[in-house]
Amino acid sequence: MLHTLISMTRQKAIFPFYHAVSDTNPIHIKHLYQVRGIHQFEKDIHFFLKHYQPMRLDDVFNFVKDKKRKSKPGFFITFDDGLREVYDNIYPILKKYDIGAAIFLNSSFTDNKGLFFRYKASLLVEKIIKNPAFKVSKDVVKWSMDQRISSVEKAILSVNYQEKGRLDTLAEIIDLDFEKYLSECRPYMDSEQITELSKNGFCIGGHSKDHPLFSTLTADEQIRQAKVSTDWVHEKWPSTYSLFAFPFTDYGVNNSFFDNASYDISFGTAGLKNDSIHNHIQRIPIENYPYSAASIVIREYFYYMLKSIIGKNTIKRE
Ligand SMILES: [Zn+2]
Incomplete structure (x- = not known):
């Protein structure tokens, strides 16, 4: 079936993406999404290797140029946020199968210099759950009401990038x-x-520098966030091609950003889709679904075909 789906959709490569792989969900992630276990990840790899050929960056670059592959369909795995589980758990598995991959780093957080505001939110939720007395504490209730949500956990998880200082305020309170x-x-x-x-x-x-939602930034700030991180990567780990993965999603990012961006290839998270931007690749999120990589990927091919019927399998921008 997979073979038929690949030829029907003419999608010659897939780009699965993850953050971490671990048998215990780290507390800073626990209340946001579920990571794959080590055994499950290895099963994902078996599936990819059975049906696709591992791509190296040169292959990805060639694919971007003409969206074709001469040989078997390819796959290229990427990992966002630069978490320690990449080194501890993912690296040994990819090494075993001789598979290359890409990792995307936030310049403000690498080396544990700072913490992504969503990870702070997960830690705060965990502490509130473990200490229910906080839920009735006057200061916590007031904090939550300022967020206009009465459930403290929901209030914490609703804090956005622009309001992220509020998480530090709550951390001080508890x-x-x-x-x-x-x-x-x-x-x-x-x-x-x-x-x-x-x-x-x-x-x-x-x-990006510190993981904002790009659609909420000004055009100048979008460029700055991308450039700071790609320049920093280039200085520390020089390479032939410069890569960038949008934090959260590229949804709502206009053509002018892509016209002015200074990297070679960028990556989004919209699943199996074409993009009107030639050097921008959409990736398939594998986490969060308790299914095998096979069923996640097959579902993406079906969505792709359904969307092609209504002409919505290519992302167009203003
Ligand atoms: Zn991220």
Whole structure:
């Protein structure tokens, strides 16, 4: 069936994407999404290897040029946010099968210099759940009401990039120390680990400075966020091609951004879709679905075909 779907959709490559792989969901991720377990990830890899050929960055670059592949359909895996599980759990598996991949890093967080605001939210929710007395504490209730949501957990998870300072305020109220978490749990990889990966089949790309939702930024700020991270990557891990993956989603990002961007290839998260931007690749999110990679990918081909009937399988921009 897969073979038929590939030839019907003429999609010659897939780009699965993950954040981490671990048998225990890290607390900073626990309340946001479910990561794949180690065994499950290895099964995903078996599926990809059975039906697709692993691509290296040169293959991806050639694919971007003409959207064709001479040989078997290809796959290229990417990992966002630069989490330690990439080094600890993913790297040994990819090495075993000799598969290359790309990782996308936030310049403000690598080396545990800072923590993504959504990860802060997950840590706060965990602390509130573990200490239910906080839910009736006067200061916490007031904080939650300022967010205009009465459930504290929901209020925490509703905080956006522009309001992220509010998470620090709540952390102070409930005595949660993000710096301590960063130094003790070390959720991100450090530069030496990334250097080792870069010498062993991993390409390194930018993922913005501190992970904003691009559609909520001004045009200048979008360019700046992308450039700061890709320049920083280029300085630390120079490579032939410069890569960038949008934090969250590229939804709502206009043509003018792509016209002015200074990288070679960028990546989105919209699933199996064509994009009107020639050097922009949409990836398939694998996490969050408790299904095999096979069923996730097959579902994407079906969506793609359904959308092609109504002419919506190509992302067009203003
Ligand atoms: Zn991300």
